[in-house]
Amino acid sequence: MPSGPRRAKQVVESSQAKRERGQPPESQRRHSSARRERRAKAFPTPMDLVAAWRTLALGDADRHADALVLAATRALRGGRPAEAFEFIDRRCRIARPPRAVDLAIRALASALCGFPAEAERDLARAESADPLDPMVAMTRLRLGADAPTLRRLAGDIANGGRPVAPSLLQAVLKQFVAVANEDGAPRALAGLDVLDGRLSGFAAWPAGLPVALEIGAADGTERFPLRHDPALAFAPDGFDACRLDARLEIVPESYRLLAEDGAVLADGRIWPRRSRLPATAARRRAPERVPPRASVTVVVPVYRGFEATRDCFAALFAEAERHADLRIVAVDDASPEPAVAGLLDAHAANGRIALRRNGTNLGFAGAVGRGLEGERGRDILLLNADAVLPAGAVARLAAAVYSAPAIGTATPFSNNGEYASLPRHAAASPAPTPEAAVRIDAAAARIGGGTVVDLPTGTGFCLFVRHDCMAAVGGLPLVYGRGYFEDMEFCLGARRAGFRNVCATSVYVVHRGSESFGAAKRGLAVRNLAILRQRFPGIEAECAAYAEADPLASARAALIAAAGDAFPPEPPPEAPAPLADPPPGSRARPPTLGVLVPDPAPALDAFLARLSAALRLVAPAARIVVIGRAADDLALMGRGNVFVTGPLAEGEHRSVALRYGVRALLVPPLPAPDPSLPVLTFACPERVGAPFPDIPAHAVDPAAAHAIAAEFARRIEAPAPG
Known part of the structure; x- marks a missing residue:
């Protein structure tokens, strides 16, 4: 040594x-x-990441994202919310955008870790992305819900178009009973849908109470006595329930669950739907050459929102002065606002619009169908009554659809236009002032030229449809009832016929958004999302891939730079939570x-x-x-x-x-x-x-x-x- x-x-x-x-x-x-x-x-x-690597395939790049979800759910079941949060938080960060189920799991983990504000924020995003997901619904129940939220949740589940575990519906009903007992709200609950005149859904009410379902319409009512079905697994203790399946003789507008003494236990609106496509489709294909130009008809369905409607038509009338053959068709879709109806009557009386009035509310697709009557062979501009066209917009949109043989539809840039939104990518922003909107559109016209960028689908708030595309597709589908996603299906039908959907980057249109739908927006989106998924199974993945690739990025950036400070300032980012004592969940780390x-x-x-x-x-x-x-x-x-x-x-x-x-x-x-x-x-x-x-x-x-x-x-x- x-x-x-x-x-x-x-x-x-x-x-x-x-x-x-x-x-x-x-x-x-x-x-x-x-x-x-x-x-x-x-x-x-x-946390033993090495063991997780071996047992859950966390180290496999192709399976890593799914393994993170599995690791998070196992940690939650094992009573380790802090560990679950980290796994699912990483999953949400590496997936853009995160799935609704991932956001719901992170919301639950955040709540258990002591971050209630973050939990509520994630859950709201999950409900917006996919309110039909069972994990989203169960998380809402875990985090608590009031009676109106539970009513909405029950309706979502009933009309969502997905198989639902009886345990989930039972959990909704149990919590609804508890909340209703506390606040004295009616204890009955119903989720109803009407498709092609057939009523379906469910109803639940206090056990032993004789109950009838009354369906209301403009021309009368229909009443159905309800009987408890003991075979239904979702009825909690103290509740009777039944499934509904009946042919209606009337066009329904509302429902009421009535006790024997006439007391109203629950009530709500019904939006009937039709599954059949319009019979006007010619089943043509996109042409090999650009067709001759046609005259333009602007179809404006109107329901509510006096000021927005007034501004919309004022801009349209300015456009009509530039196009002698421009025709404006307004459809009063049974507006509940007298001021709106009076405004349309005045414009019709002086010959500035063709007015068509529905006796009952048909929804966006039904109103558009009324507006298209007699307009065959013309180019069509579908315009929401809460959108404001800039000067020269009709000419620039027409130039876009006639710039190539296969272009069938054109959607402009907007503050609230889905993929064509700016300054934020694929997200709504506040409407600019009228002066700022003029500056933005002028910049778009100056730098956009004839540039078009392909879209997976157009957006119906301002959708210019070439006449041959309209003839090939045949109008908007009626399966979506009052509205949401019928414009997507129309554009997907155009694609099937060989047409392209594009963004006309030379046009900027202000869109206020949801003037007609108001608070009902979420419920409409819930039901119709399920329909769209069923009819076009791969469309969500395609749209997510498009949003991720963002082909409009360069055009959007160029317009933002050219418009300078015309865009409204974005709201400041939310201040992070104060760094106080760590919550209980973090102490386990x-x-x-x-x-x-x-x-x-x-x-x-x-x-x-x-x-x-x-x-x-x-x-x-x-x-x-x-x-x-x-x-x-x-x-x-x-x-x-x-x-x-x-x-x-x-x-x-x-x-x-x-x-x-x-x-x-x-x-x-x-x-x-x-x-x-x-x-x-x-x-x-x-x-x-x-x-x-x-x-x-x-x-x-x-x-x-x-x-x-x-x-x-x-x-x-x-x-x-x-």
Whole structure:
């Protein structure tokens, strides 16, 4: 065995080699073993990512996203909401946009961790994205709901077009009974649908009470005595229930559940639907040459919203002065507002519009059908009564559909136009002032020229349809009742006939949105989304892929730049939650060292791997959370004590650090992101403190990784102040 200087040299070399591998010298390891044992007992162990890698395929890039969902649900069932939150939060961050079920799971985990505001925000997004998802409904029940919400939820389930587990409907009814008993609301509940004159759905009411269902219409009523069906599994104790299936002789408008003494137990509106496509379709195909131009008819269905309707027609009349052959057809769809009906009567009396009036509300597609009567062979502009055309819009929209043989429809840019929205991508923004709208449209006309960009479907708030496309498709489908998604199906029908749907980037139209539907918007979207899914199974995935690819990005950016400050300022981002004491869910987390990563870099991954090894030696119960993205997320997470959150929104690092239980934060050499989070400083800041993307592999001193780990271990071992 060597001795003297040779032995000393080997000891020095051994210590140096261990430092390079992120390990402390032997002397430090001996003295720290007792401390490590104390720490391991004092703190819970980090979630076992290595085991999850093996059992749940988290390390498989193709299956990683689904494995995160499975890991989250297992953690919830195991009573570990903080762990569940992290798995599902990463799933939501790496999937854009996140699925409704993922948002619902994150909402539940957030609530259990003590983040009620974040839970409600996620659940609202989930209900907007897919209110028919059973997990979304169950999460709403878990987080609590009042009687109106439960009524809405029951209707969603009944009319959603999906098989629903009896346990879910029973849970809705049980909670409804409890809430109704507290606030004295009527205890009956119904979910009804009418398709092609056939009534379906369910009703539930207090047990032993004789009840009848009354269907109301403009020309009379129909009444059906209801009898409890004991075979129904969803009726809770103390409730009778039945399924409904009956042929109606009237066109229904409303319903009431009536007790024997005439007391109204529940009531609501009914929007009948028809599944048959219009018989006017000629089943033509898109032509090989651009057809001759046709005259234009503007069809405006009107229901409510006096001021918006007034502004819409004022702009239309200005357009009519530029086009002698422009014809305006207004359809009063049984407006409940006398001021709206009077406005239309006045315009019809002076010959400025052709007015058609429905005795009952037919919905958007039915009203458009009335407006199209007698307009065959003309180009059609479908226009919502809450949209305002700029000067020259009709000519520019016509130029778009006649710019290529196969273009069938054109949709303009708008503040609220689905894919064609701006300044926000595929999201509604506040309507600009009239003066600002003029500036934006002028910029669009100036820079857009004749540019068109293909869309998967157009949007019915302002949809210019070429005459041969209208003849080929045959009008809007009536299956969607009062409205929502009939414009999508029309455009999908155009595609089947070989036509293209495009955005006319040279036009900007202001759209207020939901003037007619109001609070009923969500219920309409719920029911009709199920119909669209059934009729076009792959359309959601296609539309999500289009939104992700964003072919309109360059045209949108150019218009935003050209319009300058004409767009209304976006509302300020919501302030993050205050960094107070960690909620109960976060206390179950292991000691966490956060590393803020503004931009991923391979050199940073290498340094984090060394830091992971060093931390495992001095604080085996601790872990690293990378706040942001790494160059190779899965490689780092496979180490077992590293978790990578995924992409961050701007300014989100503070709230993410709180939710992941970060005890100290390692940041780039910038102002501290939050003074209430301790920021580690080290003896060699020029090595670990340089901007992350610029760190070359040879510039990261392994000793720095050990210094960081040792300092963090010291901090978590020290007693808390106070």
